[in-house]
Amino acid sequence: MSDVLELVDVSVVRDGHALVDEVSWSVAEGERWVVLGPNGAGKTTLLNIASSYLFPTTGTVQILGEKLGGVDVFELRPRIGMAGIAMAEKMPRRQTVLETVMTAAYGMTAHWREDYDRSDEERARALLDRLGMAEYTDRRFGTLSEGERKRTLIARALMTDPELLLLDEPAAGLDLGGREDLVRRLGRLARDPMAPSMIMVTHHVEEIAPGFTHVLMIRQGKVVAAGPVDTELTSRNLSHCFGLPLVVERNGDRWTAHGLPLQ
Numbered sequence: 001m002s003d004v005l006e007l008v009d010v011s012v013v014r015d016g017h018a019l020v021d022e023v024s025w026s027v028a029e030g031e032r033w034v035v036l037g038p039n040g041a042g043k044t045t046l047l048n049i050a051s052s053y054l055f056p057t058t059g060t061v062q063i064l065g066e067k068l069g070g071v072d073v074f075e076l077r078p079r080i081g082m083a084g085i086a087m088a089e090k091m092p093r094r095q096t097v098l099e100t101v102m103t104a105a106y107g108m109t110a111h112w113r114e115d116y117d118r119s120d121e122e123r124a125r126a127l128l129d130r131l132g133m134a135e136y137t138d139r140r141f142g143t144l145s146e147g148e149r150k151r152t153l154i155a156r157a158l159m160t161d162p163e164l165l166l167l168d169e170p171a172a173g174l175d176l177g178g179r180e181d182l183v184r185r186l187g188r189l190a191r192d193p194m195a196p197s198m199i200m201v202t203h204h205v206e207e208i209a210p211g212f213t214h215v216l217m218i219r220q221g222k223v224v225a226a227g228p229v230d231t232e233l234t235s236r237n238l239s240h241c242f243g244l245p246l247v248v249e250r251n252g253d254r255w256t257a258h259g260l261p262l263q
């Protein structure tokens with residue numbers, strides 16, 4: 001299996017402070033990774049490196065077989081799909097859901113003068129359908145609920161048929177029903193052998209969809225644990241990662257975690 005992402009001794013230093021501290025991590029083709037860690041741990045910073053938008057202070061990064069620094073990032077970026085809050089903020093609110101997804105095919109956020117192919121429209125509609133958004137294609141992006149917006153952005157991230165899909169807290173802000181709906185859809189995507197390699201950042205083990213294979217836990221920019229979910233997602237590692245005693249339990253193909261009561 002070839003590496004989709006390879007970080008070797010990567011640090012990102014700002015104002016003398018390491019946001020990411022000597023991280024080595026590799027993601028092989030077909031793997032689905034969850035990145036877990038408390039607020040400020042460096043998760044988004046890692047995703048920004050994986051998406052080629054952030055160049056590390058030290059260390060080497062290979063994305064989809066290309067070395068960061070030696071590759072034209074504008075050729076690399078269409079091969080990476082990204083959905084998260086940062087992307088949501090860039091989307092024009094008055095644009096329709098269909099346009100929001102289709103503009104990804106041209107590496108743009110807003111519809112301008114490009115003529116869309118019929119095949120682009122068909123693909124955008126099929127992806128929206130897969131994410132449960134078929135009824136919303138003509139709605140303006142700005143009028144969508146949080147859950148609808150998140151599902152639209154995942155469809156958008158898949159529009160270029162990326163080899164790597166990066167999801168930054170896709171379930172943040174969703175109610176219980178919205179979260180469960182999204183987890184089911186992500187589970188279907190994670191188990192699809194044709195789907196891209198995936199990396200999903202989250203704060204909650206409840207948001208890990210069945211089909212996710214690996215976990216990276218980080219705390220204060222450093223790797224606490226990395227490897228298969230089955231062996232690494234333990235109470236010990238999670239407690240270390242979040243800095244308090246936690247118990248993680250597996251229930252079928254889902255996970256829950258809770259803190260121990262105060263003495």
Ligand SMILES: Nc1ncnc2c1ncn2[C@@H]1O[C@H](COP(=O)(O)OP(=O)(O)OP(=O)(O)O)[C@@H](O)[C@H]1O
Pocket residue numbers: 014015019037038039040041042043044045046
């Ligand atoms: N440009 C910057 N300059 C200085 N500090 C920064 C910069 N960008 C991020 N940070 C800090 O780096 C740390 C890691 O940020 P990051 O957004 O990667 O964390 P995170 O794990 O994604 O957090 P959260 O779960 O809260 O989203 C935070 O303490 C943040 O304040």
